[in-house]
Amino acid sequence: MSSLLAIEWLKLKRYNTFWILICFFIVLLPLWNYCILSGGINVSGNGMKLINQTYSFPGVWGNIGFWGSLFVVLLSILIIILTANEFTFRTHRQNVIDGWSRLQFFHAKILLVFAFSVAATVYVFILGAIFGYANSGSFSSMFEGVEKVFYFFLFSLNYLGFALLASIVIRRSGLSIGMFLLYIFIIKNILKGVLNFTNNDWNVGNYLPLQSCSELLPFPLFEMLKGLMKQGPQPTTAYVLASIAWAIIYYFAGRGILLKRDW
């Protein structure tokens, strides 16, 4: 296991694209949150600041989790580039020729997905703790609502796992990124709308790939409005289970394809 990850690291450490995208993630996420907090970026109605209220504990977790989830798209694109590169330069073949099994090649990429997810989650946790402390003045209620950080981990796992699967199926970097963005920004929302409209009682659309995990980290403002509108509680456990189920499906789909296909 650790040797697979060590070899992935050899591939990563000389790759400029990797460092650039990681730097964007590390720098932009706190900067973005800081701008929202300070009112530099705002959604305002009648002069009322609506989204900068929640940087103290416990609200900070949901807030930073949501904004963090947007930046996970950056990491998803990185996963696609890294995987599609292997196919483009046929280094996936070389890895197997040199003595990896096909499964080891796949697991090395899966481990990368986990490593990115864990690292991003830890980073979000640290940022949340700092922002929360700065705005609450103490750590006393820090662990209230901290499950949102776990939801962020599930979110990353779903997005990165889906991105890995997409690049294994499509193999080409540009097309994979295009299809991935098209799905998460357009197709997923159309499908969700249609499914939820026709199955109003069940909200089936909320369980689509990459949607169940998004339901766990809703836009903080919507959550506030839903509270005002006295909507029933969200089926959080169901979303967690659905997200885990999807992650497992991505794993087995990718594995099945790589084991059966010519390389």
Add this chain to the structure above:
Amino acid sequence: MEPVLSVQNLSKNYGLVQALKNVSFNVPAGSVFGILGPNGSGKTTLLGIILDIIVPLGGQYSWFGGMDAVAARRQIGSLLETPNFYHYMSAFDNLAISAAIKQRGADDRIAVLEKTGLLQRKDSKFQTYSLGMKQRLAIAGTLLGGSRVLVFDEPTNGLDPAGITEIRELIRKLNSEGTTIIMASHLLDEVEKVCTHVAILKQGKLLVDGPVADVLRSDDLLEVKAADMAGLHNILQSMNGIKNIQAVSDLLLLKCETEIKASDINRYCMDKGIVLTHLVLKKKSLETRFMELTN
């Protein structure tokens, strides 16, 4: 001795095209085994299957008498079709990845780069290499960790004449040190020059395999001419060891047993009172033999 590689009934289809049809053969240890065939005859498909890059439709293969295929590949150095490396990394760093996957130390990187003449460019990025240099790097990669077997697909592709000679020398040297070499080639001349064994593929079918001397052996032909052609024909008909006499324009073409030499013919005719004005030993060219086999 146990064969290094045993291939049984391998088949592969690409859509409706049958790329391999029930191919079976053994590669003896210590041989230079050439897989010879025209373009599109299934050579690369065959090598792809034995390296687990391509999934066969049917059949099996086994390395080193049934060793686990993944463990076996770590003892095999392979170059398949094109050199595959991370374009943004130096030769040195690229070889570190291969060495790590092979579970060998990265210590002999310098040695293999030196053997392939790339030591001075070891820190240049792969994408700055010329085609020939990429090919050399791929060959350097196959030498990492002292492989027991080398699998080469068109190893001299893209190399200049000096490079081709160097690689052939390298193959001979490695083979003399005990490394078994399996190489696909469409170049007859290459196979004849370096291989001890050969398998000939055509449209996915194995036509023949065995030691080069047997497979590519052909009867020698002798051309003879004398002033008295009728008399010459006459006496040769009664000579032992001549299998066939054919009159072609103004000379006779003789097919002889292998122990009959040109000098024997000359002496025989002299003794019978006929002086030869023309005596030439014609080796049948390898190309002719190859065309015979593949047509």
